[in-house]
Amino acid sequence: MAGKTLYDKLWDMHEVKRRDDGSSLIYIDRQILHEVTSPQAFEGLRLAGRKPWRVDANIATPDHNVPTTQDRQSGVAAIADETSRIQVQTLDENCDEFGIVEFKMNDPRQGIVHVVGPEQGATLPGMTVVCGDSHTSTHGAFGALAHGIGTSEVEHVLATQCLVAKKMKNMQVLVEGKLSSGVSAKDIVLAVIGKIGTAGGTAHALEFAGSAIRELSMEGRMTLCNMAIEAGARVGMVAVDDKTIDYVKGRPYAPQGADWDKAVAQWKALVSDADARFDTVVELKAEEIKPQVTWGTSPEMVLPVDERVPDPALEADPVKRDSIVRALKYMGLSANQPIGEIKVDRVFIGSCTNSRIEDLRAAAEVAKGRKVAASVKQALVVPGSGLVKEQAEQEGLDKVFIEAGFEWREPGCSMCLAMNPDRLESGEHCASTSNRNFEGRQGAGGRTHLVSPAMAAAAAVAGHFVDVRELLN
Amino acid sequence: MKAFTQHTGLVAPLDRANVDTDQIIPKQFLKSIKRSGFGPNLFDEWRYLDVGQPGQDCSGRPLNKDFVLNLPRYQGASVLLARENFGCGSSREHAPWALEEYGFRTVIAPSFADIFFNNSFKNGLLPIILPEVEVDELFKQCEASEGYRLTVDLAAQTVTRPDGKVLGFDIDPFRKHCLLNGLDDIGLTLQDADAIKAFEAKHQQSSPWLFGAIK
Numbered sequence: 238m239a240g241k242t243l244y245d246k247l248w249d250m251h252e253v254k255r256r257d258d259g260s261s262l263i264y265i266d267r268q269i270l271h272e273v274t275s276p277q278a279f280e281g282l283r284l285a286g287r288k289p290w291r292v293d294a295n296i297a298t299p300d301h302n303v304p305t306t307q308d309r310q311s312g313v314a315a316i317a318d319e320t321s322r323i324q325v326q327t328l329d330e331n332c333d334e335f336g337i338v339e340f341k342m343n344d345p346r347q348g349i350v351h352v353v354g355p356e357q358g359a360t361l362p363g364m365t366v367v368c369g370d371s372h373t374s375t376h377g378a379f380g381a382l383a384h385g386i387g388t389s390e391v392e393h394v395l396a397t398q399c400l401v402a403k404k405m406k407n408m409q410v411l412v413e414g415k416l417s418s419g420v421s422a423k424d425i426v427l428a429v430i431g432k433i434g435t436a437g438g439t440a441h442a443l444e445f446a447g448s449a450i451r452e453l454s455m456e457g458r459m460t461l462c463n464m465a466i467e468a469g470a471r472v473g474m475v476a477v478d479d480k481t482i483d484y485v486k487g488r489p490y491a492p493q494g495a496d497w498d499k500a501v502a503q504w505k506a507l508v509s510d511a512d513a514r515f516d517t518v519v520e521l522k523a524e525e526i527k528p529q530v531t532w533g534t535s536p537e538m539v540l541p542v543d544e545r546v547p548d549p550a551l552e553a554d555p556v557k558r559d560s561i562v563r564a565l566k567y568m569g570l571s572a573n574q575p576i577g578e579i580k581v582d583r584v585f586i587g588s589c590t591n592s593r594i595e596d597l598r599a600a601a602e603v604a605k606g607r608k609v610a611a612s613v614k615q616a617l618v619v620p621g622s623g624l625v626k627e628q629a630e631q632e633g634l635d636k637v638f639i640e641a642g643f644e645w646r647e648p649g650c651s652m653c654l655a656m657n658p659d660r661l662e663s664g665e666h667c668a669s670t671s672n673r674n675f676e677g678r679q680g681a682g683g684r685t686h687l688v689s690p691a692m693a694a695a696a697a698v699a700g701h702f703v704d705v706r707e708l709l710n
Numbered sequence: 711m712k713a714f715t716q717h718t719g720l721v722a723p724l725d726r727a728n729v730d731t732d733q734i735i736p737k738q739f740l741k742s743i744k745r746s747g748f749g750p751n752l753f754d755e756w757r758y759l760d761v762g763q764p765g766q767d768c769s770g771r772p773l774n775k776d777f778v779l780n781l782p783r784y785q786g787a788s789v790l791l792a793r794e795n796f797g798c799g800s801s802r803e804h805a806p807w808a809l810e811e812y813g814f815r816t817v818i819a820p821s822f823a824d825i826f827f828n829n830s831f832k833n834g835l836l837p838i839i840l841p842e843v844e845v846d847e848l849f850k851q852c853e854a855s856e857g858y859r860l861t862v863d864l865a866a867q868t869v870t871r872p873d874g875k876v877l878g879f880d881i882d883p884f885r886k887h888c889l890l891n892g893l894d895d896i897g898l899t900l901q902d903a904d905a906i907k908a909f910e911a912k913h914q915q916s917s918p919w920l921f922g923a924i925k
C-alpha cells in the first residue's frame with residue numbers, strides 16, 4: 238500500500254465521522270475570528286440560543302478595516318467610518334459576551350489574523366485551523382490543515398467544533414534547486430500560479446516541497462501557502478522540519494515542558510511518506526525563477542520582470558485573447574510594453590502575504606540609503622501585527638523606511654483590499670506585496686501589480702518596475 | 711432555513727460568464743453586521759447609476775434602465791439564469807444572502823464557483839448545474855418569450871420548461887435532504903454530538919496541548 242501524504246495524515250488525525258454522502262465531520266482545533274465574517278455567525282448563534290462548543294479553541298482580532306494611522310490610538314469610538322467602527326465594536330462585544338480571547342485594536346498583539354495566529358503559537362503543527370477568510374491557507378506552512386471558510390461555517394464551527402468537508406485530491410508542487418539572491422517565496426508562488434493558472438489547484442490540497450522550499454524561512458513558507466488560494470487550492474501546506482519547530486518554540490500559546498517534547502515527537506511525523514502518491518505533481522527549477530510582476534487583472538497574468546507585456550495578437554485561443562485585451566485596457570498598458578517601463582504611482586508593502594519581519598527586512602535592505610522616487614505619490618509600509626512593528630522598530634527598519642520617504646503605519650490589512658481609508662485612486666498603478674490584483678481590489682479603477690517586498694521597494698525608489706537584483710549587486 | 715421543495719417562477723437571464731461575488735454584492739456592503747438587508751444592493755454596480763453606500767435607502771436611486779433586472783418584463787423573477795463559473799471571487803456569503811433576499815430561490819448555470827456553490831445550499835438557495843447546451847437553450851427561450859417561467863422540482867431533480875420538456879439535474883443526496891427538509895447544518899451536525907465528544911476526549915489524550923492554552 239502506498240504511503241500517506243501530509244494531507245492524508247492530517248485528515249486522518251481529525252476525521253470524527255464519515256457521513257453517508259461521502260462528506261466527513263472534521264474536528265477543528267483552532268478558529269481565528271475577525272470583524273468582517275464573524276458578526277452574522279454570532280448573530281446566528283444567539284438567534285438559535287446556542288453557545289460556542291469550546292471557547293478556548295477560538296481567538297480573535299480585528300484587522301480588515303481598522304485604520305492604520307496614528308489617530309486610531311484614541312480608540313474604537315474614534316474610527317471615522319461608521320460601518321467600520323460598528324464592525325470592530327461588534328467583534329469586541331461578541332468576544333466579551335462569549336468569553337473569547339481577543340486582541341483588541343490597540344493591543345500590541347493585534348494584527349492581521351494570518352500573521353497573529355502563528356506569531357502567538359495559536360497556530361501549531363498538526364492542527365486543523367479555520368478562519369472566515371480565504372487566505373487561511375497561510376497556516377498550512379506549519380504542517381497544519383488550514384481552511385478558509387464562509388460565515389455559515391464560522392457559525393457551524395463555533396457551535397459544533399466541526400467542519401463538514403470532503404476529502405480533496407493531493408497535489409505536490411516540487412521546487413528543487415537554489416533561488417538566486419533577490420528572488421523570494423513570493424516569486425516562487427507567483428511563478429507557480431503563472432504556470433498552473435488560477436484554477437490549477439482546484440479541488441486539491443497543495444503541498445509545497447523540494448529543496449528550495451526546505452531552504453525557505455517560516456515567513457517565506459507562509460507567503461507560499463498564503464497564495465495557494467490564488468492557485469485555486471483551498472489548502473496549502475509545507476511539511477514540518479526543524480525550522481517549523483524552532484519557530485514555534487517559546488511562542489505564548491505553544492506547549493511547554495513535557496507537553497512540548499510529546500508534541501515535537503508527534504509533529505516530526507508530519508511529512509509526506511517517501512512512497513506517498515500525489516494525484517498531480519508540478520515541478521519548477523528554483524534557478525529559473527526570476528523576480529515576478531503581475532501585469533493583468535488575475536494573479537496568473539504574471540511574468541518575469543525582464544519580459545514584455547503579452548501581445549493579444551499572438552494568442553490563438555479566442556477566450557484568452559479576449560481576456561488579455563480586457564486586462565490590458567483596464568491596466569492601461571499596451572501590447573509588448575516592457576514590464577520595466579511600467580511606472581508606479583503608489584507602493585504598498587503589507588498584507589497577510591508579505592508583512593512579516595523578514596518581508597520588512599527585505600524591503601528595507603533595498604530602501605536603505607535610497608529615496609522614494611519623486612513621481613511616486615505614496616509608499617506605505619504596514620506591518621502585519623503590533624509585534625512585527627515593535628520588532629522592526631527595534632531593528633531600526635522604521636527609520637530606514639521613513640528616511641527613504643515611506644510612511645510607517647499601524648498594523649492591519651490596509652490597502653490590500655481597501656476596506657479602510659488606504660486605497661488607490663482610479664487609474665493609479667500600485668506595486669503591491671498583497672495577493673489579489675482583481676479589478677478594483679485596492680480601490681475602484683486601481684491597477685495592482687503583485688510583487689515581492691524587495692521588488693516593491695525597488696519600484697518605489699526607481700519609480701517603475703526594475704529587477705531588484707540590479708540594486709542589490 | 712427555508713425548505714425548498716417545488717418552485718415555479720419567472721426567469722431572469724443574466725447573460726454574462728464569470729459573474730463574481732463582488733458584482734453580486736460589492737464589498738462596501740460587507741461592512742454590515744446583519745444577515746439581512748442586502749436585497750436592494752444585489753448587483754448594485756449594474757443596477758444603479760450611482761455608487762451605493764451601506765445603509766442607504768435605495769428607493770430613490772437612479773436605475774440603470776438597461777440592466778436585465780430593471781426591465782419591466784423581469785420584475786418579480788425568482789429563477790436566475792446565468793453563465794459559467796457563476797459566483798467566483800471572494801468567499802463572501804453575502805452573495806447568496808443578497809440573491810435570496812432579492813427573491814431568487816434558485817440559480818441555473820453550466821457551472822458555479824466552489825465556495826459560492828456551498829454557501830448557497832447553506833442558505834436555502836438552490837444552485838442547479840445544467841449542461842451548457844441546455845442552459846443556452848433556456849437563454850434563447852427566455853429571451854424570446856415574455857413571462858417565461860420554469861418549474862423546479864427538487865425531489866424529482868427536474869427543471870420543467872413551459873413547452874413541457876423536462877431537464878434532469880444531479881444533486882448531492884445529503885444536500886438535497888437538508889434543503890427538502892429545511893434542516894440547517896448545525897442542527898444536523900449536533901445529531902452527532904456524542905461522536906464529537908468521544909473524538910474530542912481521545913484527541914485531548916493524544917494532544918493535550920491543543921486544549922486550554924488560550925484563555
Ligand code: SF4
Pocket residue numbers: 300301349350351370372588589590649650653654671672
Ligand atoms: S491582508 Fe488582505 S488578503 Fe490578507 S486577510 Fe487582510 S484583506 Fe485578506
